[in-house]
Amino acid sequence: MSLRLFQEPKKYLKNFIQFFKFGIVGLSNTVIAYAVYAIFITFGVYYIIANLISFFAGITNSFFWNSKFVFNKRKDKGFFFPLIKAIISYSLTGIILANILLFLSIEILNISQYLAPLVSLVITVPSNFFLNKYWVFKE
Numbered sequence: 001m002s003l004r005l006f007q008e009p010k011k012y013l014k015n016f017i018q019f020f021k022f023g024i025v026g027l028s029n030t031v032i033a034y035a036v037y038a039i040f041i042t043f044g045v046y047y048i049i050a051n052l053i054s055f056f057a058g059i060t061n062s063f064f065w066n067s068k069f070v071f072n073k074r075k076d077k078g079f080f081f082p083l084i085k086a087i088i089s090y091s092l093t094g095i096i097l098a099n100i101l102l103f104l105s106i107e108i109l110n111i112s113q114y115l116a117p118l119v120s121l122v123i124t125v126p127s128n129f130f131l132n133k134y135w136v137f138k139e
Contacts, residue, residue, distance in 0.1 A: 015133075018070055022129050025065040030121065033058035037117060047113050053100060054117075059090045071137035082136055087100065089131035093124045 016114035029110040031062035033054040063086045068075045073082065111119060 021070040029058040029062045055094050085136040092125045
């Protein structure tokens, strides 16, 4: 009998636990980014600009907690290069993809400016997880 049969469930469990932790960090990012977004919208800032500002608040929180809590990367293994990769990966999903989805949700589907950023999470969260796991904090 192959030992692989016993190793595979451990791998899936580890991935599930990481995705769960990533979700917890993502929830904190969502709360922080949404609060920043809503504050700027309340003050009349254009929704795309408000989304960009909230993005940087979320990415700062995300990188810190993903490196410590989710993927257990220590500073002595490098900090600057993973941070640059995190900015790039979140730019792809958090700025480009999220803003396309935001525009489509608001302008085409007539979803509220307050609800639209939450709707896009269905696509951006899994995309962010895979980019973080296999590229930013490469395992």
